[in-house]
Amino acid sequence: MTTALITHPASLNHVTPPGHPEQVARYGAVMRGLEPLDALDRREAPVCTRAEILRCHPEAYLARIEAAIPETGLRALDADTHVSPGSLEAAMRAVGGACVGVDAVLAGEVTNAFVAMRPPGHHAETSTAMGFCLFGTVAIAARRALDHHGLNRVAVIDFDVHHGNGTQDLLWEEERALFCSTHQMPLYPGSGAATETGAHGNVVNVPLDPMTGSAAMRRAYDDVIFPAVAAFKPDLILVSAGFDAHEADPLANLNWKTEDFAWITRRICEVAGDLCDGRVVSSLEGGYDLDALRDSAAAHAAAMIAA
């Protein structure tokens, strides 16, 4: 069995202002990292339907995003989040990629899939674009797995250095989904306390102190998150793969190393192997040092291939 890489160069057409960390060059960095991995089954990320987005966001929100896309230049949705003429297609291909990743894994065509697209998605709340994100890509993929494919339970593991407030918001009342996140605290967006546990006990937040590095991260997963996932017995594991916990990242300081991204990916795939035939679909979130992003995404994909 194989690992799918699902992507599309439309990611290059989501443009942000000069100096913005979530920059076009991130896409090339990830592609350079993945380029040597011949084993990847390379697939195109399609534009999703509007109905796919409406699994998690209201029609009025989608219409507002569509109306905000400028004909030329850039438009700011908030201080951090911008759209350009190509942003809607890029974001809809990010969602489409995650959905076909779910489809391919559940069809048994591949063991697992990595969706390498931008913009990221885990900060987009039900009716609020924020934190560089327009649509809740991973939450939408979870709903597709549950409602379209009829799975009973889906777990989401978010190891981006920022709390996935959007995914948490979109899945807060979804008892068929377990949302688990490690993230630096304090840090943007400020949510993600361990006391935030979801409407059905279906949210597990493990905030990590700055500068705590590999050991604290590995304890959080082995002692808290993986036992919670095992108890939930998911049929599929989705991953919000942000690489901004890397020690070189300019936006945070958790001080993980490239090898830590290999470790977390290996362990997620092992847990998935025990629980759900290894079924994992991972979507790119953050990661803002281009060299660290290149190397960490490569380590992530290589561990998925080896699973």
Ligand SMILES: [Zn+2]
């Ligand atoms: Zn992040």
